[in-house]
Amino acid sequence: MARMRWPSPRRGLFNAVLRLLLWLSAALTGGLLVAIVCYVCYRGLPGLSWQFLSSAESILQGTAGILPSIFNTLYVIILSLLIVLPLGVGAAVYLTEYARSRRLTAMIEFAAETLAGIPSMIYALVGVILFCTALGLQKTLLAGSLTLAIMTLPTIVRATQESLKTVPKAYREGALGLGAGKWRMIRTVVLPSSVDGIVTGCILAAGRVVGETAVLMYTAGLSTAMQDFSTIQGLMKASGSTLTVALYVYAKERADFAAAFSVATVLLFLTVLINLAASLAGKCLRRG
Amino acid sequence: MPDKTILSAKDLDFFYGPAQALRHITANIPANQVTAFIGPSGCGKSTFLRTINRMNDLIPIARVTGSLTFHGRDIYAPGVDVTALRRQIGMVFQKPNPFPMSVYDNVAYGPRTHGTCDRAKLDAIVEDSLRAAAIWDEVKDRLKKSALSLSGGQQQRVCIARALAVRPEVLLMDEATSALDPISTAKIEDLILELRERFTIIMVTHNMQQAARISDKTAFFLMGELIEYTATERLFSMPRDKRTEDYITGRFG
Ligand SMILES: Nc1ncnc2c1ncn2[C@@H]1O[C@H](COP(=O)(O)OP(=O)(O)OP(=O)(O)O)[C@@H](O)[C@H]1O
Numbered sequence: 040m041a042r043m044r045w046p047s048p049r050r051g052l053f054n055a056v057l058r059l060l061l062w063l064s065a066a067l068t069g070g071l072l073v074a075i076v077c078y079v080c081y082r083g084l085p086g087l088s089w090q091f092l093s094s095a096e097s098i099l100q101g102t103a104g105i106l107p108s109i110f111n112t113l114y115v116i117i118l119s120l121l122i123v124l125p126l127g128v129g130a131a132v133y134l135t136e137y138a139r140s141r142r143l144t145a146m147i148e149f150a151a152e153t154l155a156g157i158p159s160m161i162y163a164l165v166g167v168i169l170f171c172t173a174l175g176l177q178k179t180l181l182a183g184s185l186t187l188a189i190m191t192l193p194t195i196v197r198a199t200q201e202s203l204k205t206v207p208k209a210y211r212e213g214a215l216g217l218g219a220g221k222w223r224m225i226r227t228v229v230l231p232s233s234v235d236g237i238v239t240g241c242i243l244a245a246g247r248v249v250g251e252t253a254v255l256m257y258t259a260g261l262s263t264a265m266q267d268f269s270t271i272q273g274l275m276k277a278s279g280s281t282l283t284v285a286l287y288v289y290a291k292e293r294a295d296f297a298a299a300f301s302v303a304t305v306l307l308f309l310t311v312l313i314n315l316a317a318s319l320a321g322k323c324l325r326r327g
Numbered sequence: 328m329p330d331k332t333i334l335s336a337k338d339l340d341f342f343y344g345p346a347q348a349l350r351h352i353t354a355n356i357p358a359n360q361v362t363a364f365i366g367p368s369g370c371g372k373s374t375f376l377r378t379i380n381r382m383n384d385l386i387p388i389a390r391v392t393g394s395l396t397f398h399g400r401d402i403y404a405p406g407v408d409v410t411a412l413r414r415q416i417g418m419v420f421q422k423p424n425p426f427p428m429s430v431y432d433n434v435a436y437g438p439r440t441h442g443t444c445d446r447a448k449l450d451a452i453v454e455d456s457l458r459a460a461a462i463w464d465e466v467k468d469r470l471k472k473s474a475l476s477l478s479g480g481q482q483q484r485v486c487i488a489r490a491l492a493v494r495p496e497v498l499l500m501d502e503a504t505s506a507l508d509p510i511s512t513a514k515i516e517d518l519i520l521e522l523r524e525r526f527t528i529i530m531v532t533h534n535m536q537q538a539a540r541i542s543d544k545t546a547f548f549l550m551g552e553l554i555e556y557t558a559t560e561r562l563f564s565m566p567r568d569k570r571t572e573d574y575i576t577g578r579f580g
């Protein structure tokens with residue numbers, strides 16, 4: 040085949056302009072990120088003391104403190120993952136391994152896809168109506184976690200399905216060839232080989248949970264007081280703000296912007312931490 | 328000594344959707360011997376092998392008619408316990424496919440599947456199976472290491488050990504040496520000759536020397552038909568069918 044020759048001068052100019060534009064957008068993206076991080080840290084770091092991190096807000100002394108919100112955030116992450124994992128992984132296993140009807144799987148996958156695109160305010164409404172009111176959970180972290188579990192369900196289902204599909208056929212045949220039943224094959228060979236995808240899904244879900252404000256404001260409450268996490272009763276009844284909600288509370292209700300920026304700084308670090316965990320977990324699991 | 332038949336196909340037809348892959352296969356496979364399937368690519372060797380342990384059940388469009396019996400019992404009869412069947416009829420695949428677990432867990436997978444949990448018993452089975460597959464000496468110090476860290480030839484022998492660990496009666500091997508180097512291949516060929524004492528072995532091979540070296544009986548397939556099936560010596564020295572002769576003398580395929 041003869042090599043094609045382009046009319047070069049115009050091409051060259053076009054390429055140069057295109058390159059410049061691409062470079063500009065890349066620079067803008069990176070610059071924006073750096074600017075935000077720097078600004079938040081600049082405003083937030085000074086207020087970030089050990090006392091701020093390790094105590095609750097004290098109205099008497101007039102000091103802010105976010106320890107309860109840190110606990111609430113961790114609790115919501117863990118609880119919502121505990122709820123969504125079995126549901127999401129189960130649904131994904133059913134859809135990719137068992138479901139016979141193509142139309143049914145296509146419909147469910149479409150529904151999950153749609154669910155992922157719904158504004159979180161609508162989840163908040165559903166949470167309020169279904170969990171807080173109908174099920175009588177009131178504004179609790181439990182109700183918030185249940186709502187977030189529904190919200191992150193598509194993420195987990197998708198991630199699990201994708202990694203189930205990448206499990207080599209040879210593993211499946213190897214297990215079946217030894218007389219393993221379908222479920223045993225899935226449990227002992229297929230699921231362990233897709234752990235990295237599932238973990239990635241969990242981390243994405245945790246990211247959404249950390250970032251979510253609207254849902255939790257309406258379903259989990261705004262309190263910044265310490266909750267009781269030591270008894271089942273306490274866990275069920277705990278109600279309060281996670282870090283993002285605390286940010287809102289400090290900025291909007293207390294008009295304490297120094298504290299708000301400090302919370303934002305903590306959130307930034309948490310986000311970075313989660314992303315690091317994601318890439319680290321991915322690397323370790325792929326090697327193992 | 329008359330051969331004792333362990334597997335018997337009669338008028339077996341196999342279809343992938345509308346395409347027929349096996350036509351009227353009729354053959355008796357003797358116990359405790361090595362039977363080789365040869366033939367050009369796409370002639371249905373693998374398909375036939377995989378009908379024997381019902382691996383083709385995984386393909387939704389696959390359909391079997393005619394009869395295929397194991398110890399006189401129809402493999403495709405309704406109500407046959409496929410997992411029990413696959414336990415008795417083991418399979419080794421073309422590409423080594425150890426699970427991403429330790430060597431020990433790979434070999435113990437089958438016994439555990441079938442309910443052996445006792446540690447001492449498992450240890451014994453694992454050692455026996457690895458010895459039987461002539462790989463014990465090479466892996467005895469790394470039983471806890473991932474099976475994926477072994478060489479291809481070692482992996483394949485671990486896969487053979489894994490198949491032997493459930494104590495099958497029949498071992499199906501689909502081009503089990505085609506992905507291996509000559510030394511590993513020779514080791515596995517020796518192994519097959521030894522295993523013949525205790526197992527019935529059916530192997531697919533593209534390598535006619537290999538079939539001639541280690542099999543007792545050879546079946547020649549062409550376009551889904553079983554053209555000739557007889558003692559290996561006879562098939563290679565005086566084939567009855569012109570097409571067999573053309574194939575073994577390398578005139579086609
Ligand atoms: N999953 C499948 N779906 C549809 N057709 C198939 C499938 N597997 C095999 N076939 C067809 O069935 C015929 C026999 O295939 P088979 O794999 O049994 O051949 P083979 O003798 O093992 O060939 P090779 O020596 O290349 O492994 C071929 O025409 C092939 O295209």
Ligand SMILES: [Mg+2]
Binds near residue numbers: 372531
């Ligand atoms: Mg084949």
